[in-house]
Amino acid sequence: MDYKPLVAEAWSRNEVDLILARRIDEAIEELRQESSWLALIESLASKDAAEKLSTSAAERVFQRSEKMRTAIEGIATFVGRDVGKRIELATADAAEPATQCLRAFLGPRYGSTVAAVVSRDATQQFIIDPSKAAPQVSTGQVLVEGSEGLTGAVILLVRRQLSNMAARVGQRLIGVVLGRIVSVVAGGVGVVLIAKDIWELRHGVLPIIATEMKSPGTREKVQDELARAISEQMTEHVRDIGAKAADRVVDIWLDFRRAHAQVLGLAEKNDSFRQFLDTVKPASLGRLDEAVGLVLASEGETGVLKRLGDGTLREAVERLPAAAFDIARDTRSLETAFQWQNIAGDSLPKVIENEIHRRNPPSEFTKAGLARILSMQDRVAISRLASLKGTVRTPLLELDDDNLRRLSRALPETELESLSGYMTGLERAAGNRLLSAVAQSPGKMQILASPGVRTAILQSHDQAAAVGMMLRSDAIFEPGDFATDLSLVRSGKVSPWLLWSRYPGALSVMGFLGLFILLLMTRLLFGRRVRVTR
Structure with missing residues (x-):
């Protein structure tokens, strides 16, 4: 030049x-x-x-x-x-x-x-x-x-x-x-x-x-x-x-190569994967990297090739909604994302918004059950219901919307689980009485939530009487009520454990008085032993 x-x-x-x-x-x-x-x-x-x-x-x-x-x-x-x-x-x-x-x-x-x-x-x-x-x-x-x-x-x-x-x-x-x-x-x-x-x-x-x-x-x-x-x-x-x-x-x-190491490594070793890679749009390479990384971590290279064969890898790269892929990233599982997609469908954004996928795996939900939970439109109620196992949650979903929302907001997961157990095990009359009382005053579940109390109520011959006995919340000891409850226990209709759970203070005092009277009677009857001196 x-x-x-x-x-x-x-x-x-x-x-x-x-x-x-x-x-x-x-x-x-x-x-x-x-x-x-x-x-x-x-x-x-x-x-x-x-x-x-x-x-x-x-x-x-x-x-x-x-x-x-x-x-x-x-x-x-x-x-x-x-x-x-x-x-x-x-x-x-x-x-x-x-x-x-x-x-x-x-x-x-x-x-x-x-x-x-x-x-x-x-x-x-x-x-x-x-x-x-x-x-x-x-x-x-x-x-x-x-x-x-x-x-x-x-x-x-x-x-x-x-x-x-x-x-x-x-x-x-x-x-x-x-x-x-x-x-x-x-x-x-x-x-x-x-x-x-x-x-x-x-x-x-x-x-x-x-x-x-x-x-x-x-x-x-x-x-x-x-x-x-x-x-x-x-x-x-x-x-x-x-x-x-x-x-x-x-x-x-x-x-x-550093950015796409796993994908390129598979393409070098496997002709089928290389042919698949040829069909991927350049804009989708980032998602392919993530999908392959997730499958390799959870299912290994065999899992990648299996998903390549059944088409789920292509579906993850090309058709899986962004919300479902967010779940895959969060749970470190592509399979979990597919399951949530099948159950939630268009409601996936609400699942992510309420973090339902973090509380239970998708196997604990049904399409109808998930839709019912999301219909609560209350983050606290949705969170607590989603945290329950499917078998525990199902009886609760039979409640009407108002009662379900009110109880889900008022009761923690442990008490909701106990309530579900009552709804499953109680006779209809006893169950209706319990639900009516708890719906009006959710605090009563604190007495009923104990596993021992629940077992005793369910094992009682007269469950309605057992429920009624535990639902009485009189702060003052009533001798008449105590006599009635004692009669139920003596007749075998109600488990003795419920009497102790219902009147722990009174029974303790009565036990102490009984022991004192017994000692006093023993002293009066037998007197003091006289020591003979030789």
């Missing part, structure tokens, strides 16, 4: 000739005013003095001039952007061979879907737009030795930090290019000092320096050096770009 026309065009666009001429005149005038006549005349006879003035003039023109720095930055930016566009086109042309190589490598091993996805990602890396972001400019300075033996000052080292690779190609050009500009200018002055007639002694070599710095020859040298430096640097950076592009393609594949 010939960079000279680009440099010349940028030079003309930025009117560098005009800027350079003005700055040269200003620098020469500054030196003329600052230097004595003796020093100026001495520069005609002394190479060191002439070199000193030449270097000072070059520094003032190129190093200390903000306008010249801006002009040279403009040249570098123009060339860099043009080269960036050409690199963009070249890298776009390189995308097709790169993607073909990827497809040739990945296709036979993992299928067309994987090859297409990785190739697409790699192709996107070749799309470069160096004009997206504005440059951030910083400057620095350095001193180098000129090519013709004169010490020149590198005017400015401008680093343009653009947003991507194409625009950054020109960053490291500026220091070398500007260093050569000073070298050419300073070197040219030395040649002119030998050849030119010295006619104006009062200004020394300053007119010669000005003429040489403005000459077309110097401009050509500057542009040649700039183009040559760009060419040299560009050769190096094109190699860097090529190497980095190749490394990036490899990184894309390695990143993809």
Whole structure:
């Protein structure tokens, strides 16, 4: 690539000739005013003095001039952007061979879907737009030795930090290019000092320096050096770009392999799975990864192949609702998600909202039972009912909506379980009496919830009498009630355990009094034993 026309065009666009001429005149005038006549005349006879003035003039023109720095930055930016566009086109042309190589490598091993996805990602890396972001400019300075033996000052080292690779190609050009500009200018002055007639002694070599710095020859040298430096640097950076592009393609594949390790491992080992992978849409690869991971964890590789054969793996990837897949993630089981989908159907979002799937497995529910639970529309009631085993919950679901909702809100799971046991084991009359009492006063279940009490009631010959006995909640001991209950126990209609459960305090006091009376009677009847002394 010939960079000279680009440099010349940028030079003309930025009117560098005009800027350079003005700055040269200003620098020469500054030196003329600052230097004595003796020093100026001495520069005609002394190479060191002439070199000193030449270097000072070059520094003032190129190093200390903000306008010249801006002009040279403009040249570098123009060339860099043009080269960036050409690199963009070249890298776009390189995308097709790169993607073909990827497809040739990945296709036979993992299928067309994987090859297409990785190739697409790699192709996107070749799309470069160096004009997206504005440059951030910083400057620095350095001193180098000129090519013709004169010490020149590198005017400015401008680093343009653009947003991507194409625009950054020109960053490291500026220091070398500007260093050569000073070298050419300073070197040219030395040649002119030998050849030119010295006619104006009062200004020394300053007119010669000005003429040489403005000459077309110097401009050509500057542009040649700039183009040559760009060419040299560009050769190096094109190699860097090529190497980095190749490394990036490899990184894309390695990143993809890490992200889809389990799926790719199965595709390598199993032709059926690879054929299935070919049919998966790229957008579904993430779900396929999750589904395979869940099945591998719970069912192993055999489970994956089994689900591949019966179609449930495809169903999980393509058709399983998002709510069901959320359950699969939460329970770490794809099978559980399928079961919940079969039972809940369109109500799956409500199942997740109320966390029903966390309280019991789907085997503890029926479609009708789950629908009844969700119809409560009360989070507390739904939560408590869902926490019960299916066999315990079923009798409760026979209650009407109002009673079921009220009792589910008022009673904890243990008391609901006990209530279910009563509803299953009691005769109809006794059961209705208990439900009526508990519905009006849920606190009565605290007395009835004890396993011992429940067993005693269910084993009583007269369950209605047993229930009635336990439901009396008189705070004050009533001798008449106690006598009635004692009569029920003595007749065998009610379990003795219920008498103790109903009157624990009274029976304790009565037992203590009975023992005291027994001891007293023993003392009265037998008296104190008299010890006979011999």
